[in-house]
Structure formats: C-alpha cells, structure tokens
Ligand SMILES: O=C(CO)[C@@H](O)[C@H](O)COP(=O)(O)O
C-alpha cells in the first residue's frame with residue numbers, strides 16, 4: 001500500500017522540511033492538491049509550489065488537479081515536476097483526450113470523480129489510466145469527514161479493473177485516517193491520500209505515518 005500524504009495540510013513555510021520528514025519516514029509519494037477557485041470553491045496553490053517541492057525532494061509528485069479544463073495546464077505541471085497527473089472527469093469535456101495527453105507527456109495518468117458522480121463516467125477511460133482516485137469527500141478542502149459509501153465505490157472500481165487485468169492503482173482521498181485505512185485496503189485500495197491524519201497527528205508527520213503502518217501491519 002502506497003501512502004501519499006497531502007501537502008495541503010503541511011506547513012507551507014517549512015515545505016522542504018516537511019518533505020524531508022516524509023522521506024525519512026519512508027513515504028514514497030507526496031500528494032499535491034491544485035485548486036483554482038472555479039472547479040472547487042477554494043484556491044490552494046499552483047505551479048511554483050510544485051516546482052519548489054520538486055527542487056528539494058525526489059518523492060513521487062502525485063498531482064491532483066481540481067481545476068477547470070485541466071488540459072490547458074498539463075504540460076506546465078509536467079514540466080514543473082509532476083510524476084503523475086490526476087484529472088477530474090467533471091472538469092473537462094474531453095476526459096479521454098486529457099488522459100492521452102498526460103501519457104504523451106510521459107507521466108502516469110490518473111482519473112477521479114466527485115462523490116456525487118456516477119462511477120460509469122470512468123468506464124470509457126479505465127483501460128487507459130494508471131490510477132483511479134475515488135474521492136471520499138467533496139473536493140475543495142482538507143479536514144472533511146470521510147463519506148462511508150466510498151468503500152463500496154472502491155470495491156466496484158477494483159472489480160472492474162480486475163476484470164481486464166489492469167494493475168492501475170486505486171487511490172482514495174478525503175477524510176482517510178488510520179481508522180478507516182484497513183477497510184479501504186480490504187475493499188481494494190492500493191494507495192491512500194491523507195492530509196490532516198498525517199500532518200495533524202500528535203507527534204508530527206512521522207507519527208502520523210507510523211499510525212497507518214501499525215493499522216495495516
Ligand atoms: O483533494 C483533497 C481535498 O479536495 C485532499 O487531497 C485533501 O487535501 C485531503 O485532506 P484530508 O481529508 O486527508 O485532511
């Protein structure tokens with residue numbers, strides 16, 4: 001199971017140190033939440049922060065684009081240091097084209113959807129992606145409560161992927177904690193994003209990471 005701590009919950013003034021803490025804790029990925037104030041009602045950060053993170057860290061940069069018409073910026077995010085780019089099905093009229101563009105840029109392509117969007121919207125691109133992200137909160141903010149029905153959505157997507165032998169990651173994002181991680185992994189999740197549960201942990205991010213390890217051991 002891959003843990004992808006969401007940098008949205010870290011101390012931006014200490015970004016380099018936060019990334020170093022994750023690296024020292026043995027975490028392979030960092031989740032980078034880009035929000036434009038249009039697709040979601042919040043603005044987070046964009047290209048310069050990703051580029052700064054890339055300069056000081058060799059963690060896999062897992063970029064979650066919550067922006068309208070993400071195809072306008074895919075190359076910029078790839079150039080700024082993304083390893084994987086995940087786009088929301090609701091944010092573009094051309095999800096198949098966007099996924100193809102990410103692959104053409106030599107990056108791993110991810111697709112995601114809001115909790116209120118039908119899983120069927122994923123089907124046309126399932127064979128073309130490296131990662132499917134099940135959002136378990138309405139995107140836009142960290143620190144929200146996990147939506148329980150997400151567990152069944154994970155199970156369904158994992159089954160669909162298994163039907164044609166896909167090894168795509170099934171990632172879950174939003175309200176993920178050491179308390180619900182086991183149920184998610186048992187349902188087929190291979191990749192968990194966690195922001196507040198890691199950076200808000202008593203004892204700091206390293207303790208937050210250890211709590212996930214303990215519960216999944
Ligand atoms: O994409 C998002 C929110 O839109 C997430 O990546 C959050 O940043 C996760 O934060 P927690 O729910 O784990 O605090």
Ligand SMILES: [Fe+2]
Nearest residue numbers: 033064173193
């Ligand atoms: Fe995210």
